[in-house]
Amino acid sequence: MLSEPTLAEKPDDARLAALAKALAHPARLRILALLARTPGCIGGDIVQAVGLAQSTVSEHLRILKAAGVIEGQIDPPRVCYALAPGALAPLAALIGALEAASSDPACCVTPDKT
């Protein structure tokens, strides 16, 4: 008998949660904003702009790369980072759907008790 899918049966949720987690730190948002206005940023420039230790920034960049949000092209000894096209589209679609649903005026209709 088929039951309603549990949490573990919705891989999309885990993927979207991972995307959201990549954005869930101010430093990573700052890095993304920098890459948005300066395509092709060098790691050292990012370290300067963010104001954290080089190893910390490197870790944040690693997290963003692992989530597929940015790409890094090696130009030894530097790495040239850029936003990955379309990487956030699934999250954009999710949030768009939630925003559309939240505008529905039928929220919180309490059942008639008479």
Next chain:
Amino acid sequence: MLSEPTLAEKPDDARLAALAKALAHPARLRILALLARTPGCIGGDIVQAVGLAQSTVSEHLRILKAAGVIEGQIDPPRVCYALAPGALAPLAALIGALEAASSDPACCVTPDKT
């Protein structure tokens, strides 16, 4: 002398990061999806749909409320939950801007070395 703002001087980043963090768990995404298609959900229904312990779901609901993503209307002894209109608009705007920037073909232009 004014320097480039550091991380701590961009409160928007922290707020947007907090919004993203609220979405950074599959269970919370599942709850939001449920509320999107069933406005006005009772806590007990959410517990059944998510498949976690009641106290765990309560904690996730608390996190979503604290982030302002959902609202809860008390109808004793139940609570009626719904998506908060416009709560994710700032995150939608951020992601939209990043997506627009990532489509820019000027990515990773390496400086001419001659």
Next chain:
DNA sequence: ATACTACTTCGTTGATCGACGATATGCGTT
């Protein structure tokens, strides 16, 4: 008053995160 329901909070546990300095790695230059 008590009993029940639904939800919130607490305490615990193990896992994960984010900061850093120190160190390792890979590449190009000399």
Next chain:
DNA sequence: AACGCATATCGTCGATCAACGAAGTAGTAT
């Protein structure tokens, strides 16, 4: 070969997260 540069990784520490069962809280019904 050695050196320098830029980046990646490691180890550590304190903080935070997410799961649970148990206990607490608030409102309603009897």
